Amino acid sequence: MCSRCGAVAEGPQLTWTCSVENGIRRYFCDDCARANLRAIEGRLDSPWW
Ligand SMILES: [Zn+2]
Numbered sequence: 001m002c003s004r005c006g007a008v009a010e011g012p013q014l015t016w017t018c019s020v021e022n023g024i025r026r027y028f029c030d031d032c033a034r035a036n037l038r039a040i041e042g043r044l045d046s047p048w049w
Pocket residue numbers: 002003004005006007028029030031032033
């Protein structure tokens with residue numbers, strides 16, 4: 001399930017983005033990963049998510 005919009009993955013989450021924050025694994029669907037690409041790549045904490 002997407003950590004941002006709550007979308008449920010259809011099949012394997014091969015295209016989803018996995019981000020580990022504080023030991024918690026978060027998954028983001030394509031749309032959300034794209035929207036948060038800069039934040040994810042910058043490895044920023046995301047209290048605002
Ligand atoms: Zn999403």
